[in-house]
Amino acid sequence: MKMWEGRFSKPSDRLMEEFHNSLSFDQKLIEEDIKGSIAWASALNDIGVFESEEYELVKTGLEGILKDFYDNKIEFKPQDEDIHMAVERILIERIGDTGARLHTGRSRNDQVATDCRLYVKRNLSDIYKCITELQKAIITRAETDFGIILPGYTHLQQAQPILLSHYWMSAFYLLEREKSRLNHAVKTADMMPLGAGAMAGSGFEVNRNKLAQTLQFAYPSQNSIDAVSSRDFILETLSAISSIAIHCSRYAEDLIIWSSREFGFVELDDAWSTGSSIMPQKKNPDSLELIRGKSGRFIGNYTRFASTLKGVGLTYYKDLQEDKEPLFDSLEQIELVLKVLTQVLLTLKIKKDNMARDLDPFLLATDLADYLVRKGLPFRHAHKVIGKIVAHCISNQIQMDKMTAGELKTFSEYFSDDVTAVFSWEKSIEARNxxxxxxxxxVRKQIEDAKSLIGSISDSN
Structure with a gap:
């Protein structure tokens, strides 16, 4: 039996039922659905739709359904269609006509919008915590690896010497901005649709401000059409998650390259690597490769729903059922990505000797140009002089740091005997405070500032 069958003269085709049904995935919303239904029952109790005893019966019944669901004692039926209808059917079967009054003044349109917003808020809070744990791992790495110098790259070509800790801290501050994006997504989701009805507003004078407070929303929706039709909070959530995934992918790409034999800068712990079914010697960075690979999945989830939403008019259409699978998938997978990356970093082996081995003297070319600038030569002229020195070294297979002051003076009169002091990795680092x-x-300051940020987060929690 369908709860809406009164208007119809024949049952739905079996294929239509299969096509229409969303219970296989939207049952993830059961906790939010029951939480919202209990709050709605309380609001109906306040206006006399339920007597106090009836409200308690509904509340106890709903709580029992949730417990039985987690105990695997709930049996769904094909006619349930979705989690809302399933919960209502089971409630009516258990407590009778009192349960049949629960949907008074409410539509599945405002119900599902409320459920999804609650679900997003809860899960974004968990993702925020995962990012904070990753940031703590980054700080640990930066402190552990402080003082290690390696080549910095642009265009995958050696550029300038940097501290490895400086590289790690770049991820910390990037993730701090990602948390701001998550916070904004939570703020967008923090509007309560319940009481908006199908699209024109509930026909019963429930106290929506009290409802919003009960469900821990910032405020009730100001417009019922907006409340049931808008899925901007899902788009923003998928966008924020995509941004996190993209940036995790970029760091994963670097570590994949660094773990190759050709670089040999890092080695993944065995627990976060895999082997080959045919090549016994292989140790593959699959954890990082999946982090990189899943970024396309997150982007796809965003574009999938954005493409669906763009053609949907106001207010509610069944197309909006397609919001849940990309949303659920992205929320679940990004937690995995963040947790795995955290463990990869904490267990990563740094091969500092190989990093030192690959420090090419040409990395100090900019330092040499800066030396000439400090001697009075305009930078653009200094750049040209050093470019000629580099070309000379390449043509004659000379190490730039092996050139004497006298040899350098043949390229510019601005060179003095003190120029050899430039050829120091430590001095190059010191020059960039x-x-x-x-x-x-x-970098010390970056680490201390980061620890203060994390500390303030811990204090607020």
């Missing part, structure tokens, strides 16, 4: 730079003091 500008705010946010790779200098020792600067």
């Amino acid at each position: 500008v705010e946010g730079g790779t200098g020792y003091q600067s």
Whole structure:
């Protein structure tokens, strides 16, 4: 039996039922659905639809359904269609006509919108915590690896020497901005649709401000059409998750390259690597490769729903059922990505000797140009002089740091005997203590500032 069958002269085709049914995936909303239904029952109790004893019966019945669901004692039926109808059917079977009054003044349109917003808020809070744990791992890495110098890259070509800790801290501050995006997504989701009805507003004068407070929403929706039709909070959530995934993918890509034999900068722990079915020597960074690979999945979930939503008019259409699978998938998978990346970083082996081995003197070319600038030569002229020195070294297979002051003076009169002091990895690092730079003091400050940020988060929690 369908709860809406009164208007119809024949039952739905079996294929239509299968096509129409969303219970296989939207049952994930059962906790939010029952939470919302209990709050709605309380609101109906306040206006006399339920007597106090009836409200308690409904509340106890709903709580029992949730417990039985987690105990695997609930049997869904094909006619249930979705989690809302399933819960209502079971409630009516258990408590009779009192349960049949629960849907008074409510539509599945405002019900599902409320459920999804509650679900997003709960899960984004969990993702936020996962990011914070990843940030803590980054700080641990930065402190452990402090002082290690390696080549920094642009265009996958050696560029300038940097502290490895500086590289790690770049991820910390990027993730801090990701948390801001999550916070904004939570704020967007923090509007309560319940009481908006199908689209024109409930026909019963429930106290929506009290409802919002009960369900821990910031405020009730100001417009019933907006309340049931808008899925901007899902788009924003999928966008924020995609951004997190994209940036995790970029760091994963670096670590994949660094773990190759050709680089040999890092080695993944065995617990986060896999082998080959045919090549006994292989140790594959599959954890990182899946982090990289799943980024396309997150982007796909965003574009999938955005493409669906763009053609849907106002207010509610069944197309909106397609919001849940990409939403659920992205929320679940991004937690896995963040947790795995955290463990990869905490267990990563750094091969600092290989990093030192690959420090090419050409990495100090900019330092050499800066030397000439400090001697009075305009930078653009200094750049040209150093470019000629680099070309000379390449043509003659000379290491730039092996050139004497006398040899360098043949390229510019601005060189002095003190130029050889430039050829020092440590001095190059020390020269970049500008705010946010790779200098020792600067990176120390980045770490301490990061620890303060994490501490303030812990205090607020």
